[in-house]
Amino acid sequence: MCELMGMSANVPTDICFSFSGLLERGGRTGPHKDGWGIGFYEGKGFRSFIDPLPCCNSELAGLIKNYPIKSHTVISHIRQANSGGIKLENTHPFSRELWGQHWCYAHNGQLKGFEQLACDVYTPVGETDSEHAFCWLLSQISLLDQEETSKCDFAYKMKPKLDHLRSLGVFNMLMSDSTYLYAYCSTKLSWITRKAPFGEANLKDVDLQVNFVNETTLSDVVTVVATEPLTHNEEWNTMSEGELVVFRNGSLICRVT
Amino acid sequence: MCELMGMSANVPTDICFSFSGLLERGGRTGPHKDGWGIGFYEGKGFRSFIDPLPCCNSELAGLIKNYPIKSHTVISHIRQANSGGIKLENTHPFSRELWGQHWCYAHNGQLKGFEQLACDVYTPVGETDSEHAFCWLLSQISLLDQEETSKCDFAYKMKPKLDHLRSLGVFNMLMSDSTYLYAYCSTKLSWITRKAPFGEANLKDVDLQVNFVNETTLSDVVTVVATEPLTHNEEWNTMSEGELVVFRNGSLICRVT
Numbered sequence: 359m360c361e362l363m364g365m366s367a368n369v370p371t372d373i374c375f376s377f378s379g380l381l382e383r384g385g386r387t388g389p390h391k392d393g394w395g396i397g398f399y400e401g402k403g404f405r406s407f408i409d410p411l412p413c414c415n416s417e418l419a420g421l422i423k424n425y426p427i428k429s430h431t432v433i434s435h436i437r438q439a440n441s442g443g444i445k446l447e448n449t450h451p452f453s454r455e456l457w458g459q460h461w462c463y464a465h466n467g468q469l470k471g472f473e474q475l476a477c478d479v480y481t482p483v484g485e486t487d488s489e490h491a492f493c494w495l496l497s498q499i500s501l502l503d504q505e506e507t508s509k510c511d512f513a514y515k516m517k518p519k520l521d522h523l524r525s526l527g528v529f530n531m532l533m534s535d536s537t538y539l540y541a542y543c544s545t546k547l548s549w550i551t552r553k554a555p556f557g558e559a560n561l562k563d564v565d566l567q568v569n570f571v572n573e574t575t576l577s578d579v580v581t582v583v584a585t586e587p588l589t590h591n592e593e594w595n596t597m598s599e600g601e602l603v604v605f606r607n608g609s610l611i612c613r614v615t
Numbered sequence: 616m617c618e619l620m621g622m623s624a625n626v627p628t629d630i631c632f633s634f635s636g637l638l639e640r641g642g643r644t645g646p647h648k649d650g651w652g653i654g655f656y657e658g659k660g661f662r663s664f665i666d667p668l669p670c671c672n673s674e675l676a677g678l679i680k681n682y683p684i685k686s687h688t689v690i691s692h693i694r695q696a697n698s699g700g701i702k703l704e705n706t707h708p709f710s711r712e713l714w715g716q717h718w719c720y721a722h723n724g725q726l727k728g729f730e731q732l733a734c735d736v737y738t739p740v741g742e743t744d745s746e747h748a749f750c751w752l753l754s755q756i757s758l759l760d761q762e763e764t765s766k767c768d769f770a771y772k773m774k775p776k777l778d779h780l781r782s783l784g785v786f787n788m789l790m791s792d793s794t795y796l797y798a799y800c801s802t803k804l805s806w807i808t809r810k811a812p813f814g815e816a817n818l819k820d821v822d823l824q825v826n827f828v829n830e831t832t833l834s835d836v837v838t839v840v841a842t843e844p845l846t847h848n849e850e851w852n853t854m855s856e857g858e859l860v861v862f863r864n865g866s867l868i869c870r871v872t
Contacts, residue, residue, distance in 0.1 A: 402704045403667075403703025404703070404740075405666075409662075417678070421678050447658065455737060456738075459740060483661075
C-alpha cells in the first residue's frame with residue numbers, strides 16, 4: 359500500500375505541516391520506502407518533485423518539508439512498490455497535459471489486467487499499473503466535453519471510468535487539473551476541511567503540532583485528503599467505496615456516490 | 616536573451632560543475648533573472664526543477680548545484696523574460712510525453728507570429744512563444760515515423776520544421792527524448808565533447824576549476840552544449856545558423872546543416 363495526500367485551498371497555502379507527517383511514513387513509521395513525489399500547482403503552473411529514494415532520509419524531501427511552496431492544489435504520494443521497479447519513471451505523481459492544463463495524478467492500490475486498457479492518446483513511460491491506468495483515464499477524459507456547464511455533470515461522467523478501474527482491483531486516487539482536486543475512494547481515503555474557527559492539530563506520525571489560528575486568516579479554507587488521517591485530534595471524513603469527491607478552492611463542490 | 620545548457624553522456628554524470636557556471640549568469644554575471652529550470656533524465660525517467668525566482672539566489676538552485684543527480688541527458692535554461700510574464704507556467708524547460716517518452720525542450724530567442732502555429736496534439740499551458748513553438752514542433756514530430764531506421768533520417772525530417780521556427784525570429788533550442796539530445800542553432804550555440812585524455816577546465820563566470828581526470832574514467836564521453844562557452848581554457852565548437860546536431864551517449868551522431 360502506498361500513501362496519498364492532497365490539498366485544495368482558497369489561498370496559496372504551504373503543505374509543510376502535512377508533508378512532515380506523510381514523510382515519516384516513507385520508511386520510518388510506515389513501510390513506504392520505494393520513492394516519493396509531490397506536485398504543486400501555482401496558478402496554471404505545475405511543478406513536481408519526485409525521487410525514487412525513501413523520503414524519510416531524502417535530502418530533497420527535507421528541502422521540500424522546509425521550503426514553503428505556496429500552492430492552491432497539491433498531490434503527494436509515497437510508494438511501496440508492487441507493480442514496476444523502484445525507478446524514477448515509476449514514481450508518482452504522474453502528469454500529462456490536456457486542454458492546456460497540467461493534469462497530475464497519484465494512485466494507491468493494485469490493478470489486474472491493466473495492460474488491456476487502451477492508451478490511445480497518452481502512453482505510459484514506466485511499467486506501473488498506476489501510470490497505465492492514468493493514461494487510459496486521461497485518454498477517456500479527453501473524449502468528454504471540456505466545457506461541461508456543471509463540474510458535477512463532468513464528475514458524473516468521469517465516475518463510471520473510475521468505477522471501471524476499481525473493478526480491476528484497488529483504486530484509490532487523487533487527480534487535479536490545477537483548478538479542481540478529484541479524490542476517488544476504493545478502500546481507504548479520508549479528508550478534512552479546515553476553516554475558521556481554526557484550532558490546533560497534532561500530527562500522528564511525528565511529535566509536531568500546529569495552531570492554525572497563527573498560520574491562517576479568517577477567510578482561509580483548506581482541505582487535506584489522505585489515505586489515513588494525519589492528525590489524531592481532529593474529525594476526518596472517511597470516504598466510502600466508489601465515492602468521488604471534487605474540491606475547488608478548499609471547498610467540497612461535488613460528491614458522487 | 617536566455618541561456619541554454621545541455622549535456623549528453625555515456626555514463627550517468629552530474630552537471631554540478633557546469634550548472635555552477637550557468638547559475639552565475641542568472642542575475643549575477645548575466646541579466647537572466649526571470650526564472651530557471653533544469654531537466655534530468657535517469658533512464659526513461661525524467662524530472663525537472665523549475666523556479667520563477669532568479670537562480671543566483673534560489674534556495675532550490677543551491678540544492679541542485681550541490682546535489683549530484685547522475686544523468687545521461689540534461690537540459691537547463693535560465694530566463695530573461697520577453698514573451699509571457701514571470702510565472703511558473705512560463706518557466707523552461709517544458710516537457711510533454713510522446714511515444715511513451717518524456718520530451719524536454721528549452722528555447723532561447725523570440726518568435727513573431729507564433730500564435731499562427733497550429734497546436735493540434737499538444738496545447739500550451741502558459742503564454743510564451745517558446746512553449747507554443749514546442750507544442751507545434753512536437754505535434755509535427757508526432758506525425759513522423761517513430762521507427763525511422765536511421766536517427767539521421769529522422770533529424771533530416773525534423774530540420775525543415777526547425778528552419779520554419781527560425782524563419783519567425785531567433786530560435787536556438789535544446790530538446791531530448793531521453794536518448795538523444797538535439798541542439799539547433801539560430802544565432803548562438805556552442806558545444807564541447809570531453810573524453811580521455813581529460814584535462815582541467817576553468818569556469819568563466821565563477822572562480823571554479825575542475826580537473827576531469829579526477830572525476831572521470833578513461834571511457835567517459837561527455838558533451839556539453841551552451842549558449843556561450845562556459846570555460847575559457849577549452850576549445851568549443853561554434854554552431855552555424857540553421858545547424859542541427861544530434862548527440863547520443865555523449866557522442867555526435869549526426870550533423871545537419
